[in-house]
Amino acid sequence: MKNILIACFLGFALISCNSENKAEVDLMVFNAEVYTVDENFNTAEAFVIKDGKFVEVGNADELQEKYNSAEKLDAGGKSVFPGFIDGHAHFYGLGLQQQRVDLSGTKSFEEVVQRIVDFQNKRDVPFITGRGWDQNDWERKEFPNKDTLDELFPDTPIALTRIDGHALLANQAALDKAGITTETSFNGGDIEQKNGKLTGIIVDNPMQLIAEAQPEPSTKERVNALLDAQRLSFKYGLTTVVDAGIDKEIIQLMDSLHKDESLKIRLYAMISNTKENLDHYLDKDPIKTERLHVRSVKFYGDGALGSRGAALKEEYSDRAGHFGALLSPVEDFKATAERVANSRFQLNTHAIGDSANYMVLETYDKLLANDEDRRWRVEHAQVIDEEDLKYFSKNIIPSVQPTHATSDMYWAEDRLGDKRIQGAYAYKKLLDQAGIIALGTDFPVEEVSPFLTFYAAVARQDTNNFPQEGFMKEQALSREETLKGMTIWAAYANFEEEEKGSIEAGKFADFIILDKDIMKVEQSEIPGIKVLETYVNGEQVY
Template sequence: MKKILLLGLFSLMLISCNSIDKEKADLLVFNAEIYTVDENFSTAEAFVTKDGKFLEIGTAEALEEKYDIAEKLDAGGKSVFPGFIDGHAHFYRLGLQQQRVDLTGTKSFDEVVQRIVDFQNQRGAEFITGRGWDQNDWENKEFPTKDTLDELFPDTPIAVTRIDGHALLANQAALDKAGITTVTPFDGGDIEQKNGRLTGIIVDNPMSLITNAQPEPSTQEQVNALLDAQKISFEYGLTTVVDAGIDRETIELMDSLHQEESLKIRLYAMISNTEENLDYYLDKDPIKTERLNVRSVKFYGDGALGSRGAALKEEYSDRAGHFGALLSPVEDFKETAERLAASKFQLNTHAIGDSANYLVLKIYDELLKDGGDRRWRVEHSQVIDTADFKYFSKNIIPSVQPTHATSDMYWAEDRLGEERMQGAYAFKKLLDQAGIVALGTDFPVEEVSPFLTFYAAVARQDTDNYPEDGFMMEQALSREETLKGMTIWAAYANFEEKEKGSIEAGKFADFIILDKDIMKVDAAEIPGIKVLETYVNAEKVY
């Protein structure tokens, strides 16, 4: 009897010692198909987290034996991925858009007008703003004019922006408020006239005259915008978003909301290229917290293809004598690039047309030859002369948005012609040359959904499965390449690959659980995939 008691006591001591010896962990996720996106693109069944970071990846059995785990999550056999990174979007603008008239998906100018009327009946705005119309989706594909808005709203200013953000339609009340007349001077863009009268269409640079005349959103409206954008992003499994072009005031508001922990999403802020912003930031070190990274400047090289503002080497195929336009003189861009090269900041330049891309790539190449690890980015990299792909590398990174291809494919060849299309939306060719591509949506220009990004990259079709065999399928990416572009490669383009972009020990525990396995389902099912849960620092945020 004495021996039995001693044996029992010894067993209890062993159990107690084992428990004491075990390292503590906060969360075990198990019974999952985990795509780690590590160097070997390996999969796993379970992982544990501690203090908001991945601690170890393996099997549930081995991890439970090794760790004293506070909480366990059975993933039910679902697929788990690193939190998605949107490599190029407009986070703050998406939030503001929730408080303005939404014109996305309109199929005619009449529908645009009706939405504006409905919005104003509900809101009674002092100055009506909104975004999302696209004349290329209408039967009449010409730019609209202000006449109807003048008639319906003679005293209320209206300025509604095209889907790409590079053109707007303003009524006469808005033009008057901005002081715009037929003799207003401008550079880089257009104040459109017909028969000596303003049509209300303004393209690129002179748009600032209208935006400067609009009332500034209140601080509370700005806070609401950021929180609204966060909610939408988490619903789509985005745990990091690159906000491509914001001012100091917005960056500082983001930081304050991060500090009070109402804003939990990670943000990579591209500083808008203004003299005030550059003077404030460039002589300082980049700003880096766990949730905010401020180390890049956004420069606009040209406009957009849809509004014929993209700068092309040869004239537009559907408008003789028209080449688009650079938005700044070449010397201004070169001077800014030289200033960035002498700083610790990254330069990220919007370039759509082949002329703008050539200018950007050539100057990047000249400045970065002996510049070390700078990772300057070409945002959009949309139309490239076949002779100019050679400039791309892991130090000159293409940042592309696959849904631009499937949005533009109906009319892009009309703008560019068959020959130039060979270097347009060429994601595979860009990847082969650079070794990586950073993928994003450009929301709210396109929809927020990263599943549409994935689908456009691999299937190159719209959600009606058009075209049947895909659009320029030789430029499609594989599913593995696409996932990397939305995770680890996007992190690399932000200098953040050591802390996020894959499920590996020591990295932030940002992960998502999907209702279907995006790597295995039939391609047609990809746009409909839903996010079941989103985690940031192992905290459930959706």
């Protein structure tokens, strides 16, 4: 009996000793298929987290020998990935869209009108705004006009933005409120007229006149917009979002919501190219907290291909004599680029057409010739002349949105012709040249789901598996390349690869658990994958 008691005592002492020698951590995740996205693209089965960061990644048994964890999470054999990074989106814009008429997916102008009527019957707002219509999805693939809206809403201003954000339809009440007439002057874009009368279609720069006529959102509406956008982002496994062009007031609101912890998502903010914004930020150091990073300027080079605003070297194949337009004079862009080059900020320029891309790339190349780590970005890089591919590198980064290819593929060749289309949506060529590519959604232009981004990049098909062989399938990315573009390469494009983008010791514990393994499931199943859980700093946020 005495020997048994001694043995028990020694056993308990040994357990106690071992426990005391273990390091304390906050969370251990095990029984998982962990895609670390580290340098060797290793997989693991477990990791531990302390104070919001990954401590160690590896074998579950070994980690349990080394660590005492306050909490343990059995992943049930599911796949775990670094939190997705949306490399180009409109976070605040997505939130605002939740308070407006949603016109996405409409198949006719009649359906657009019905949604407006239904919305106004429910909300009764003094100025109706909405977004998401696309005339290319309608049987009659032409811009609508304002006549029906004038009849139904003679006294209520209406402004309906096209899905790409580069054209809108306004009724007469909105035009009157904005002071727009057939004599209104403008640069860059169009105020469409037919037979000497306004049609209500406004493209690119003059849209600002309508924006200025709209009532400003209240502080409560702005806060709700940011929180709504966060909710949708976490649902889809996005833990960092790049907001491509916002003003300092919204950036300051983001910062205040981060501080009171109601906003937990990480945001990389591109400041909109206005004199007020540039004067406020460029003479200072970039802003960097754990959740907010402000170190880039967003410049709009041209418009969009869908509204024929993209600036092309040769005329549009489906509109003789029309070349699109730059949204600012070349000298203004170059002056802004030089000012940014003399600061610590990054320049990220929207460029769709091959003419706009050439202007941007040549300017970047000259200004960055002796500065190898500025990581300036070309946002969209959509139509590239073959001879201009040479400019891309890890210092001049292509930032693209794969769902643009599958949204535009039905009509893009009509706009560009069979030769020029070969340099459009050429993601594999861009990756081969640059060695890196950042991927995003451009929501709310496209849907929020990064699984549609992944699917479009890999399959080059829509969700009906069209076209069967894939749209320009030679430009598809592999699954590994696509995952990197949504994690570590997107982090690199934000100067954040040392703190996020992979599951590695020392990095922020941002990760997601999926219901299916996106690296292994049948290609057709990718769009339907669901996020089971989303974590930021090791905290479950969805």
